[in-house]
Amino acid sequence: MFFLRNKLHFVVVLIFLSSCSSMNVTEENVGSDEVKTVKASSARSENINYDTMAVFANATVYFEFDKSSLTSKSIQTLKSAVNALNENSSINITLSGHADERGTREYNLALGQRRAEAVSDYFVLNGISKNRITVKSFGEEKPVAFGQDETSYSKNRRVEIN
Amino acid sequence: MKKFLLLVCFSGFISSELILEITQGTEDPFRVAIIKFNGDNKATSEIDQIIKNNLMRSGEFKIFDNDDLLSLPKDEDEIVFNDFRILNIDYLIIGNLINESSNIKAEYKVYDIRKGSKVRSSTVFGIPNKNRQLAHYISDGIYEEITGIKGIASTKILYVTQNKDYRLVVADADGKNEQILLESSEPIISPSWSPDSKKVAYVSFETGIAKVFIQDIASGNREVVIENSSQISSPAWSPDGKFLSLTMYQDGNAEIYILNLKNKNLTRLTNHYAIDTESTWSKKGSKIMFTSGRSGSPQLYEINLRKSNARPKRITFEGNYNAKGAYLPNNEGIVFVHRANTSFQIALKYFDENFIRPLTESQMDESPSISPNGNVIVYSIKEEGTGLLSGVTLSGAKFKLPAAEGSVREPAWSGFLR
Missing domain, CATH: 3.30.1330.60 (OmpA-like domain)
Incomplete structure (x- = not known):
């Protein structure tokens, strides 16, 4: 599936506050980007009169x-x-x-x-x-x-x- | 592959694919050291190159790589902050690529050199054989950490190519990893993303006349949006995904309508004997901008959808050709095609300014589309009759995307995918 990120992908951002600085901790999954190729039917009628x-x-x-x-x-x-x-x-x-x-x-x-x-x-x-x-x-x-x-x-x- | 042009101010490394031609960029870029990740050499080399290209393309970074640095710490214990301070480096990135059986993950850390402390610790779980995607996610994490703005390396660009046949193609934001959505012997124009980036709408001439289709990217399922015998074009999704604005020709002249995608009800938006087309929605969905020939030349107009029977308001006045407008994501202005003398350029107009700012200067620049973070505009150019895609950042850095096969045009930027 393409961009099924809502289910697969989660980002956890935890902010650690220490005495003088903060650090972001994140964890995430790469989302899939599968694609299905379609071929348009070339059944276009030329309609030549x-x-x-x-x-x-x-x-x-x-x-x-x-x-x-x-x-x-x-x-x-x-x-x-x-x-x-x-x-x-x-x-x-x-x-x-x-x-x-x-x-x-x-x-x-x-x-x-x-x-x-x-x-x-x-x-x-x-x-x-x-x-x-x-x-x-x-x-x-x-x-x-x-x-x-x-x-x-x-x-x-x-x-x-x- | 095209030859690259080496740039002056960002000459930290050489890319064999990305073409950075003009690089004003920001005057005071973030100076970032990226140490090649630990792990399998082939994979980490690829990832390293992609991350650097992604950050460079933003025009906001000067990258220092292994060859530029005084020490190459493998992990936190080995960092000597003064080795980076001496080079006036702002941030340091180190990381590991871990490949266990079929699972791949990257761990990386961002250090603030001035403070001498770690500001980010991240893990990205990848997909086998998708190291490019992994690299894009890492790039966006680094970009966000340093700039405070969401990154666009993991977004996609949709465009049309014409070689022997016409193709609707989706690629990564760096122009690589092309995937074909549609192949046709007849023209395809005006591709547009659904707000959730799961579907695309476009105009295909496969039946002999212009018709609007909606196609699901993952399944390939598609449908004609309105089944009748007349020509329909220029689809644009409302931000909530419930409506599609369209140009319809059933009365012989181009007029804009709004289609309710659920119940298929049509509402007419314009009524004028001149051309009205190229509708686009403001980010909150309260306004529609379109191109109209009602003043005698193409100009941009806006209609306020919150007012009943609101009249179109003209919003461009400079020159005799202003068309195909797009709203900036923050709604502070618009980007559009502007004719200056004999050449067509991409121009920017902020609503609180009464002048326009040209962003490009070649002859036949068209189809501007704005990245979801609002920082970059991708557009089509022509070189010796062949279409190519180019990008320009609002800070002025320009780049060309690697040439796909054939003539490339009509780029459309996805929303955030990460």
């Missing part, structure tokens, strides 16, 4: 640092995505938001979500049913570029549409 892949190959929009607003370039990309979605009413899409590595991981997870939501909002405003859209974030956990520079960072601040 090949119809969608064909239509939206490379459909990715990019963002500024700590921003989730759509740039004019992003809007161009999204306009063609809206057309494709209107022409293929049977397909659903997943929007995955991402952030660059600067800043804290949880804040970046939330930021990736905001970016994906911003794209989702654009689709909904342009007549795409919310039911067809799944939104999620990977924060800074799944970069596509690995440098410590703005070129890499700008590639990682993205929402992937597939």
Whole structure:
């Protein structure tokens, strides 16, 4: 058992007061620190939608640092995505938001979500049913570029549409 | 293994593993003589090295070992106090390692050199093949005796590594004795200890989205805290262990909720269109601090849980990025990630001061976690794109923990385990 110290471990502190000094006397047991390793099942469904892949190959929009607003370039990309979605009413899409590595991981997870939501909002405003859209974030956990520079960072601040 | 950098002011001995890079430390460290314990040479050498490393890492000690001393008493009768007084030594430690069949125990004594008297006599019963743990317990006993503060050598640090796979790892406070809690092909983030240090909570992406799990360390039993289809992250335990604060995304935006772990009731804490996340509890459980983007950039806010409908109060004002706060155990201040120009540093702010104190100065310092005695902060740094763990004491001494395999990040310090 891990840290079963309450039962196994006892500390006896006796303070001896002599004429001019005191001494601490202690006795204790080292607690066990056994651990059980768990393997997460890799049964993650990839959910690859090949119809969608064909239509939206490379459909990715990019963002500024700590921003989730759509740039004019992003809007161009999204306009063609809206057309494709209107022409293929049977397909659903997943929007995955991402952030660059600067800043804290949880804040970046939330930021990736905001970016994906911003794209989702654009689709909904342009007549795409919310039911067809799944939104999620990977924060800074799944970069596509690995440098410590703005070129890499700008590639990682993205929402992937597939 | 990484090469060590030899330090100047604590050059009493050389460590092959611990990397002490800057050592301001305290200006007036305790001068402590540690005589190698009597007993089996291999075991006592290992224990001797671990004890010295533990004490050095605190930044509060200058250690004198066998090579530095004028005499090497084996027991009390042989102590010549003047041999230590002449070197201005404050304390002397002598001890025995006793190995009888399968039982191992250490007896050690601490002497106050100035008074010329014994101030501590201790016995630690060990576990076979766990000499490191035995050494940590001895270190904490010595530390407590001399400083009056509880030691942290016997505590643990939880962190995430990424090599090919992701791993949630628990190690001794010196970074050694790594044990794997979880292995996954998908990211793991935000590890957090239960207050009794028997369980951990973390975010795993193994199902395809962020989900919070609680795992029992000894048994490996684990569960998803909330079974639904939405993303959940950033777990933090209340000090009484009854609640878990979480970031939930069910409305599309990051908001903080409090989960009652017994009846699974959820209470919403924040309601704002900006990001609210990275919640953490004050040591008495009366306040929650979190990161919010509501001012236009990430800043730290506090909510008083004792008041009904209390509004979040902003507590950081310097710079445009202050996030992932942690309360000091004595509640006198907070430690957090602060952006200065283009670099991210760990900073400290005492509540009775109106300025912040930068504690680190590299480019990408993140995830500060405070030792349970409040004296040391462990955090992650990046060197050439690879994550490493570093520590800084409030007295300014810095050290790096030995590199585990792969990129290391998000350290979380346990409570006291001894």
